[in-house]
Amino acid sequence: MKxxxxxxxxxxQFYPQVAISTFQLLQKLGCDVSFPLNQSCCGQPMAxxxxxxxxxxxxxxxxxxxxxxxxxxxxxxxxxxxxxxxLHDEQNPQVAAHIRSHVYELTEFLVDVLKVEAIxxxxxxxxxxxxxxxxxxxxxxxxMSELMVPSFSKPEKLLRMVKGLxxxxxxxxxxxxxxxxxxxxxxxxxxxxxxxxxxxxxAVNEIExxxxxxxxxxxxxxxxxxxxxxxxxxxxxxxILNSNA
Amino acid sequence: MKGMNHAKAAEQFxxxxxxxxxxxxxxxxxxxxxxxxAHGLPEWEQLREWASQIKNHTLSNLNNYLIEFEQKAQAxxxxxxxxxxxxxxNRIIYDxxxxxxxQKIVKSKSMLTEECGLNEFLHAKGVETIDxxxxxxxxxxxxEAPSHIVLPAIHLKKQDVSDTFHxxxxxxxxxxxxxYLTEAARQHLREKFIESELAITGVNxxxxxxxxxxxxxxxxxxxxxxxxxxxHIACMGFEKIIPKAEHLxxxxxxxxxxxxGQPITTxxxxxxxxxxxxxxxxxIVDNGRTKxxxxxxxxxxxxxxxxxxxxxxxxVYRRSGGHSYHTAVAGPIGSILNPNIDMKAxxxxxxxxxxxxxxxxxxxxxxxxxEQLWKWRQVxxxxxxxxxxxxxxxxxxxFVLARPALxxxxxxxxxxxxxxxxxxxxxxxNPWYKQREMPEPPKQSFRDWYLKQKKA
Numbered sequence: 065m066k067x068x069x070x071x072x073x074x075x076x077q078f079y080p081q082v083a084i085s086t087f088q089l090l091q092k093l094g095c096d097v098s099f100p101l102n103q104s105c106c107g108q109p110m111a112x113x114x115x116x117x118x119x120x121x122x123x124x125x126x127x128x129x130x131x132x133x134x135x136x137x138x139x140x141x142x143x144x145x146x147x148x149x150x151l152h153d154e155q156n157p158q159v160a161a162h163i164r165s166h167v168y169e170l171t172e173f174l175v176d177v178l179k180v181e182a183i184x185x186x187x188x189x190x191x192x193x194x195x196x197x198x199x200x201x202x203x204x205x206x207x208m209s210e211l212m213v214p215s216f217s218k219p220e221k222l223l224r225m226v227k228g229l230x231x232x233x234x235x236x237x238x239x240x241x242x243x244x245x246x247x248x249x250x251x252x253x254x255x256x257x258x259x260x261x262x263x264x265x266x267a268v269n270e271i272e273x274x275x276x277x278x279x280x281x282x283x284x285x286x287x288x289x290x291x292x293x294x295x296x297x298x299x300x301x302x303x304i305l306n307s308n309a
Numbered sequence: 310m311k312g313m314n315h316a317k318a319a320e321q322f323x324x325x326x327x328x329x330x331x332x333x334x335x336x337x338x339x340x341x342x343x344x345x346x347a348h349g350l351p352e353w354e355q356l357r358e359w360a361s362q363i364k365n366h367t368l369s370n371l372n373n374y375l376i377e378f379e380q381k382a383q384a385x386x387x388x389x390x391x392x393x394x395x396x397x398x399n400r401i402i403y404d405x406x407x408x409x410x411x412q413k414i415v416k417s418k419s420m421l422t423e424e425c426g427l428n429e430f431l432h433a434k435g436v437e438t439i440d441x442x443x444x445x446x447x448x449x450x451x452x453e454a455p456s457h458i459v460l461p462a463i464h465l466k467k468q469d470v471s472d473t474f475h476x477x478x479x480x481x482x483x484x485x486x487x488x489y490l491t492e493a494a495r496q497h498l499r500e501k502f503i504e505s506e507l508a509i510t511g512v513n514x515x516x517x518x519x520x521x522x523x524x525x526x527x528x529x530x531x532x533x534x535x536x537x538x539x540x541h542i543a544c545m546g547f548e549k550i551i552p553k554a555e556h557l558x559x560x561x562x563x564x565x566x567x568x569x570g571q572p573i574t575t576x577x578x579x580x581x582x583x584x585x586x587x588x589x590x591x592x593i594v595d596n597g598r599t600k601x602x603x604x605x606x607x608x609x610x611x612x613x614x615x616x617x618x619x620x621x622x623x624x625v626y627r628r629s630g631g632h633s634y635h636t637a638v639a640g641p642i643g644s645i646l647n648p649n650i651d652m653k654a655x656x657x658x659x660x661x662x663x664x665x666x667x668x669x670x671x672x673x674x675x676x677x678x679x680e681q682l683w684k685w686r687q688v689x690x691x692x693x694x695x696x697x698x699x700x701x702x703x704x705x706x707x708f709v710l711a712r713p714a715l716x717x718x719x720x721x722x723x724x725x726x727x728x729x730x731x732x733x734x735x736x737x738x739n740p741w742y743k744q745r746e747m748p749e750p751p752k753q754s755f756r757d758w759y760l761k762q763k764k765a
Contacts, residue, residue, distance in 0.1 A: 073710065076755045077720040078748045083755035099759050104717075105710040112664065112683065114690030115703040121711025201666035209344065210622065210670035212353040236337070240624045244663025251661060252740040253320035257329065257628050258663075259745075287745030 067095040068133035070167070072143040072279070073105040079279050085306035086139040086170055092306075093178055097137075100129035108146035112245045116150065123151055123160070131159050135177060136167040139302045141199020141278050144169040148203070169203055170302055171277050175218040180225075187304045188228035192271035193220065194262065194285065195238040196278035205277065209238050219277050219301055226304060234265035243284040259288045266296070273299045315661040319629030332464065333627040339460075340621040342570025343671065349572075350562070359559050361675035364612035367550060368602065374517040374550045375593065381520025382591060385582035392594045395425030401592050402427065402509070402542055406436060409540060409588075411507045417524070417531035418442040419511030420458050420615060421544050421594060423637035424650075427509075438509070439501045441530040443494055450477045456631025458638055459568050459617040464630050498530070508534030512545035512591070513614070514560060518553050521581035522591070525564060525574040532578050540588045543580065547593050548611040560614060563673035567616035601649045606684045610645045612674040617642075619668035619678055625661055634658060641668035645681040648689065656694035659685035717756065724750035 067090055071083040090097045106126060107119030126147065130136050138144050147167045153160040174180045199205040199219075206217035223231055242248070242258025249255075263285060266274055274289075274296060276282050282298040289296050323329050347353045367374055379389045392398035398421075406414070414431075416422065416438050428438050428449070440449045444461035448454065450473050455461030462470070467485045474480040480493045510531040515522040522543055524531045535541045551560065565571040583589035602608050620626050620640035631639035636647045636655060644658035659682045668678040689695060709715050727734050727750040734747050741747065753761075 071755050073716065073720070077724060078750060080751055080753065080755035080758055084758060087759070099756070101756065101760075102713040104713050107707075107710070110703050110707050110710075112686070113699070113703055114660075114686035114695055115700075115707065116687050117691070118703055118707035121707055125711055125713060197663065197665035197667075201670065208667075208670055210667055212347050212350075238667075240663050240665035240667070242624065242663060244665075247660070247663050249740040251316045251319065251625070252743060253316070253323045254625050254628050254661075255663075256744040257323050257326075258624050261330075261333070261628075283748055284745065286748070287741065290746035291744060 065095055066132070066134045067097045068130045068136045069097050069099040070103065070106075070130065070136050070138035070143070070147075071099065072138060072140045074283070075139065075279050078283070079300070082139055082279055082300040082302055085300070085302040086137070089170075089302055089306040090137065092184075093174070093180065095178075103129045106143045106146050107150070108143055109245055111146065111150055119150070120152075123153055126151060127153050127156060127159055127163065130163055130167075131156075134166065135173065136163060137170055137173045138167070139170045139277070139279065139300060141169045141196050141203050141205060142280055145198045145202035169199055169205065169277065171199075171219045171222055172203060172205055174305075175221055180222065183222065183225040183305055185225070185305050185307055186227035186229075187307050189273055190230045190232065190269070190271045191223070191273045191275045191299075191304070192232050192234060192266035192269055193223070194234075194241060194266075194274050194276040194281055196276050196281045197238075197240050199277050200238055206238075222305060223275075223301070229304065232266075232269040232271060234262065234269070236265060241281045241285055243281050245280075248284055255284070256288060259284050263288060263294070263296070271296060273297050275299050275301055275304060277301050313633075313635040315629065315633050315635070315657045318633035318635065319625075319661070322630040322633055323628060328466075329628055331466070332630060335463065336621045336627045339569060340618075340671075343567055343618055343621065344570075346566040346570040346572065350566070356559055356563055357673055357675055360563055360614075360673055361612065363551060363556050363559060364674050365609065367552060368548070368608065368611055370552075371547065371550065371602070374552055375547060377517040378515055378520055378550055379593075381518070383520070385520050387520065387582065387589045387591055390590060390592045392592050392596070394596045395594075398425045398544065398592055398594045398596065399427050399430040402544075403431065403434060403436070405540065405542060405590060406431075406507065409507070411436075411540070413501075413504045414438045414507045414509065415441050415501055415505040415534040415538065416509040417511065417526060417534055418445055418461070419509065419544050420455075420638055421511060421546050422509065423455060425594070425596065439498075439505075441498050441501065441528075441534055442526070443491070443498075443528060443530075446494060446498065447473060450474075454632065454637070456639065457617060457620055458615050458640075459620075464632065502533045502537045505534060505538045507540040507542065508538040509542045509544065510535055512543050512549050513564070514557060515545055515550045515591075516552075516554050516557070517550055519581065521554075521579055522549075523557060523561075524578050524580065525561070525576065526578075527569075527571075527575040529576045532576055535578075535580065539586065540590070541580070541583070542590045542592060544592045544594065547595060547598055548613070564614055564616050567618040567671065567673040597650045601646070604649070606688075607645060607649065607681055609676055610642070610678075610681060612676050613642050613646070614674060616673055618671040618673065622667045622671045623662075624665065624667070625663065629661070634661070641678045641682070642676070645676075645678060645685060648685050652689060652692060652694055656689045659683075659689065717754070720754060724754075
């Protein structure tokens with residue numbers, strides 16, 4: 065199974081440890097993983113700001129990097145959702161369609177494609193789970209509190225396989241953290257207030273880490289935690305699933 | 310309200326953090342009540358689907374149903390008026406007022422009359438309208454607009470109401486007892502009902518097959534007005550139409566559960582024909598709705614039944630307050646309706662969202678609200694309603710990110726600069742840094758690591 069590792073630009077530049085964990089985890093699980101060297105950004109920052117017309121360059125580059133894989137996997141629900149919904153190429157519509165239907169967020173790939181039932185990982189810490197909206201409501205990684213349907217969660221299913229991990233959830237289990245792409249700077253006051261409120265609910269559970277399947281939410285929450293001198297750290301689910309500590 | 314910007318107004322709202330927390334928690338409580346009520350119906354998701362399909366069907370056959378409704382209503386003795394826009398709507402109502410030489414008017418909740426600016430219009434003509442919904446009366450006394458379409462005074466605390474009533478209704482200063490204040494409002498409004506000559510109400514559902522209409526309230530104020538006055542004018546946006554009376558069985562079950570978590574509104578009043586000696590009028594308003602109906606991407610926003618579930622669930626609305634949306638209908642639904650009415654004035658609204666998607670999930674008629682927010686962003690950008698600075702920034706970003714070598718150079722340069730000259734990012738001009746630390750820039754990118762371990 066040829067897996068193309070799609071590493072969102074800001075993870076590549078600022079959170080390489082998340083990408084390393086994803087890469088190592090997929091290798092451990094027997095995938096033939098490679099990282100196409102000329103990838104950059106999926107184009108989401110432009111598209112979500114109203115400039116989807118400017119993202120064709122990114123689309124083209126994405127397609128030229130990822131046109132030869134069985135699956136494309138990324139440790140970010142948000143970027144995967146963007147590709148799934150908006151990747152287009154007028155010259156190669158079939159290639160674009162293949163990519164759109166074969167791009168997976170890491171946890172859904174592990175649960176739905178690899179059908180992982182056990183993971184050799186341990187993480188002896190108290191972890192609060194942050195549900196990221198695009199992964200949850202966009203990719204349906206877990207059931208949503210608004211809908212009257214049976215509950216499930218792909219990321220939680222995986223976390224339950226990790227030795228020593230104590231999982232907790234905030235009271236409002238799937239409220240947005242306020243990152244929202246460029247929202248975090250254009251609506252700075254609301255964005256930060258939303259983040260502070262998420263952190264407050266996690267703090268009640270006396271956690272050591274806030275974990276999520278999306279680094280963008282974590283970057284925002286980490287920024288607030290660090291500014292306020294909190295001891296709580298943020299961690300991506302790939303780092304937990306790849307750890308033996 | 311013109312010229313306001315959501316981000317700035319929200320920042321002012323949040324400056325009072327305890328009050329923001331209170332606002333957030335109060336509305337979250339309403340959202341929880343909605344969840345509980347919805348959980349009580351095993352067929353909830355099926356009801357939403359039916360409601361959506363009925364509304365979609367109706368929007369596709371609107372011309373027929375509106376004509377059918379008009380014919381049936383006229384046959385029942387109701388006078389039907391058609392208003393192309395808000396000005397037309399106001400003029401029609403003013404004509405009825407003048408023709409009948411009316412002085413005393415009461416009005417129950419109608420977001421359409423807020424949309425059309427009826428109160429201000431009549432005030433300018435020297436005609437006073439008394440809002441009889443308790444929340445609306447409170448904000449009217451304060452010369453404010455409703456901040457929520459179902460809970461118009463939700464931005465106010467009981468001490469604010471006490472102060473307002475002390476000033477206008479001469480209640481005891483500092484008496485914050487809700488029962489005392491409600492009783493004062495009841496006495497005040499009772500007098501207005503008895504005096505009234507003309508009652509204006511909204512319309513929740515207009516039934517094509519019967520020519521009748523349904524008005525939902527919890528206070529019975531629409532009924533008090535309509536039954537006491539000799540003229541009843543009901544105002545409706547044309548999307549309020551439903552084909553059959555049996556469809557009420559779907560919508561009435563969804564409306565109050567979505568809005569407040571009640572199984573049904575306290576009063577769901579069916580009006581069909583004027584009583585002896587009474588005049589009954591219906592004003593059917595377009596005001597941009599035809600235009601919205603013609604926008605393929607946004608047409609189904611007209612399915613809205615104004616329950617405000619999207620307000621209550623919206624994490625941005627709960628922390629920014631209704632007035633920050635500077636429009637009659639605030640919240641997520643307002644952010645997809647208002648750009649249709651005025652793109653320039655409301656270009657900020659589709660950006661007042663993280664696109665979290667909770668609004669679409671609670672919507673009882675399944676409007677894809679967050680997807681329409683995204684689409685409005687594209688339209689507003691194409692039509693040139695976004696800041697030119699933002700445009701230049703986005704163009705630059707798109708240029709760099711489409712060129713892998715340039716992207717790698719820029720990434721490396723940024724990390725190097727952040728390490729070497731941290732003040733470049735860590736300053737007050739950077740909105741990220743105002744209340745958040747910057748991420749710690751690593752020495753190498755993932756790509757650097759990947760190439761190294763491949764060689765090894």
